[in-house]
Amino acid sequence: MTLIDPAAAQALAEGRHSDPFSVLGLHPDGAGGWRIAALVPGAAQLWALPETGGDPVEMTCVGPALFVCRWPGPWAEGGAYRLRGFGAWGAWDFDDPYRFGPVLGEIDEYLIGEGRHRRLWQALGAHPITHEGVEGTHFAVWAPAARRVSVVGEFNHWNGLTHPMRARGATGVWEIFLPGVREGARYKFEIKGPDGCLLPLKADPVGFGAEHPPLTASVVRRLGTHGWGDHDWLSRREAANRFDAPISIYEVHLGSWRRVMEEGGRPLSYHELSEALCDYVRDLGFTHIELMPIHEHPFDGSWGYQPVGLYAPTVRHGTAQEFAGLIDAAHQRGLGVILDWVPGHFPTDAHGLARFDGTALYEHADPREGFHRDWNTLIYNFGRREVANYLLANALYWLEEYHVDGLRVDAVASMLYRDYSRPEGEWVPNIHGGRENLEAIEFLRAMNAAAYGGAPGIMTVAEESTAFPKVSAPVHEGGLGFGFKWNMGWMNDSLRYMAREPIHRRWHHNEMTFASSYAWTENFILPISHDEVVHGKGSMLGKMPGSWEEKFANLRAFYAFMWAHPGKKLLFMGQEFAQVREWAQAGQLDWSLLDYPLHAGMRDLIRDLNRLYRDRPAMSWGDGRPEGFAWIDADDAEHSVYAFERRAPGQPPVVFVVNFTPIERSHSLRLPQPGPWREILNTDAGPYGGGNRGNMGRIEAREGEGGARAEICLPPLTALLLEPEGA
Incomplete structure (x- = not known):
């Protein structure tokens, strides 16, 4: 009797058999006995070895690399056997994969x-x-x-x-x-x-x-091997990520933050970053680190925003276990970690997801739905349940396996709209004839609900540049369910204003006040991200007008405005010490600049702003509530002066005032209460690189017509933070 069907043998030899387990391994021989079939390319001879003892059974070659034998004796029903091959590499013993049952249930x-x-x-x-x-x-x-x-x-x-x-x-x-x-x-x-x-x-x-x-x-990497030591952090993470908590984020591209120049300019490993980066960020007083995408990606120049391995931390800095060690080190220093996450598109690389099984599996078949012109990438088919599940599970994977504290979702606007960056006639409307991507919207809601429900205390953040409503409202209230949204409007308006020569700023005064008209429609983060210091946009220092010293003064005043303004804070690496060049991912930050007082002073200012933001509840409680903010002077366009108050229940107020001109001014400032007030921050202070001008650290507010007022000195291009003395 033939032990194996010739057609099946031919199909196996040609690699076109769709069910190899029905032929290979141990099977009844059709005559009341058993037979073993094995496909072993490279073997000239093959034997089946009973694991419980007994003589080897030589197998017969019945086709290219295909061997078969009858399996006698008491070992047949147990199926316990191994194989011994002999060929050009000598002899070797091995287990037959086709004798094992399924693993998935x-x-x-x-x-x-x-x-x-x-x-x-x-x-x-x-x-x-x-x-x-x-x-x-x-x-x-x-x-x-x-x-x-x-x-x-x-x-x-x-x-x-x-x-x-x-x-x-x-x-x-x-x-x-x-x-x-x-x-x-x-x-x-x-x-x-x-x-x-x-x-x-x-x-x-x-x-x-x-x-x-x-x-x-x-x-092949084994999950779950890291011994976590972050229990204390996880127990208080929810309070640290609340919408009224002080959240100050340091955005980092790991490959270009710092390099080991003595070793050919290699980037730091996850292990090295666990100390160098985490200690640096903690020293500067930031509360969170945001990592630009660490998912495995083929092209360095994509900065990780074109990932192929969504479940793999990039090996550029070490193993998955070492990446877990970086997260743990941050937590043990009281720092949260947010990952940039890219469910909006993926690259067309042949080894990736594109036409994965020979069909448009993860992407849309129609390029009007499935191809991003801006990035030459493919778009996930969010309407296919398996694809949506793949992405949703990936979000939970990072939150659960690596204890990540948040996900910042990239390019949300491109997901929400079917006509994103597409001319008329080159996009497919939704089932109602509209432009909204209903499937992507439903996916984002499901992802946020699963993330917040499955990992208590985390945050999700949307990089969303349109007026799409309720981005940071809960799903049960009809929102997308994000915890926070980047305030791109504030960023664009304020940077446009700061780039103007001070003499022209009076005509554009509203660019710095407009954000207060919508500041509480979402839970906003104020982002100065990598996107603002690359591709010819210059560094933050390079955007500032004026002489060399005036550039620094402008930037110091702007940072103080940003930290005092409602909204959480995000600053891209290098801007804390006024990097001169725009960012380049192939190198490292210009750390030698810290040898110069103006740059070191900028870093010290950021440290002090973070300290004040953390220690004064009035500066963060109202980030998401209009009750925490009040304009004192929003209309002094002629002098380019702004003043406002930050409040919190049961806490002393903090008053911010800034002069965005290079002229020293005597200013009559209305204050919330009479009595002595002290300067808790002056961006013109000598340690920051300023001229040490101001009010000698203290002013007196006197009750008068219209409330308490103080006559103060506003140095050129300077911001002051004031609080009641004795607070």
């Missing part, structure tokens, strides 16, 4: 099929496990249109004929357990598309590690 299948597997990463990807008493790695991937999927790697000489995977029915998931494959193994998926053609080798969409670019393979 029915619940996994059901949830994946429904698009409701919140912890998708626990089912898909590459997981080192012990299965049926044997150590190895379980691989699983979603590729519903594929005719055949194989795992390839160094362990099988990248030969896709060696380890074709098991299809898991209608879910479109393929899986296999490979005995002996350990953490650190490189791998990809070889996929035969629905037309029978082989696709370029694909990295794992749920891979937890990757090779160092420009290499593109995924790497």
